[in-house]
Amino acid sequence: MLDAIVWFFQNIALAFYNFAYAITHPASWLNWSDKEAIMRFVYYGGSVEFFFVVFTAILVMTGIGLWRNSFMWGCVRVMEGFANMVGRLFAWAGLIMVIQQIVIVFIQRIFVRPDISFGFGIELAFDISWWAEMLKLHNAMVVALCCTYTFVQGGHVRVDLFYAGVKFRTKKIIDMTGSIIFMLPTAVLVWMYGWYFMWRHLITPKPSASDTLDRLLLKAKAVRWNVETIGFSPNGFNAYFLFKILMVAFAGMVFIHAIAFFYRSYLEWKEGEESEGKYLDKDSLGEGEEAYEGTH
Secondary structure (H helix, E strand, O other): OHHHHHHHHHHHHHHHHHHHHHHHOOHHHHOOOOHHHHHHHHHHHOOHHHHHHHHHHHHHHHHHHHHOHHHHHHHHHHHHHHHHHHHHHHOHHHHHHHHHHHHHHHHHHHOOOOEEEEEEOEEEEEEHHHHHHHHHHHHHHHHHHOHHHHHHOOOOOOOOOOHHHOOHHHHHHHHHHHHHHHHHHHHHHHHHHHHHHHHOOOEEOOOOOOOOHHHHHHHHHHOEEOOOOOOOOOOOOOOOHHHHHHHHHHHHHHHHHHHHHHHHHHHHHHHOHHHOOOOOOOOOOOOOOHHHOOOO
16 A cells, blocks of 8 residues: 555656656657657556656646636636637538538449549549448537537537525535546546557557667567558548547547636636536527527
8 A cells, every 4th residue: 555655646746757758759759750759659658657747737737727727727728728729610521421421422322423423633532332421420420529519519418416596516526526536537448448449540560558768678679550442442531540549539638628617617616606517618609599509
């Protein structure tokens, strides 16, 4: 037990050094013309060192926020603004998905063509099955990148057993507990497994979560890009590595919003009911559509 406590605080102390070293030596992990830099990036992205750098940064932000609540509100606005910005952008993937499906039906059933091609000078032509399977990518974008946006907007379904009947401050305690016990650990686990899962479909030799930095640096001698381009059908969509990237992006965004949700819940708990929804940037259907708000 004592060893675990020492290890914990030792890693927090080392986080300041690791962060300072990373930003003062960017070429050691960002210069991807160097194969060892690629392997350092792969290792540190899912490492204990990276976790404690992020964890320590959150501790510092939280400490400042507890001292000056205006700073914490600023963090909430930035993190929720990021979720809204990304979500509002990639929500258009849903419309693109519908339009693409309509085009596929017209080309396949009316014009009886086996492919779709377009371009200005350089032709872009793929089989109908490629475009059809690509629809899954649009759907994945909406799910992965609009998840936290939907959370900010209050659009997720809540299974309410007793939440609605408790007092305001009790609700905020439940929200804080949920963000710490459920959202953060889930996001960390998805990131840990998704990070190496992603890189195993981008480079070879395939990295493993159990590889030490020294072992990965040894593998660097033979490393090369090997981006996954295998589809489920011979002429099908062949960029499934994008789904792995989306999974990591999803975990990162959920982690960020878990912090924002904890901060907002704490501040609303502290300041009372009059602060509920403070600085919340929610979408509106427009003037005269108030009766329909929340029904979609």
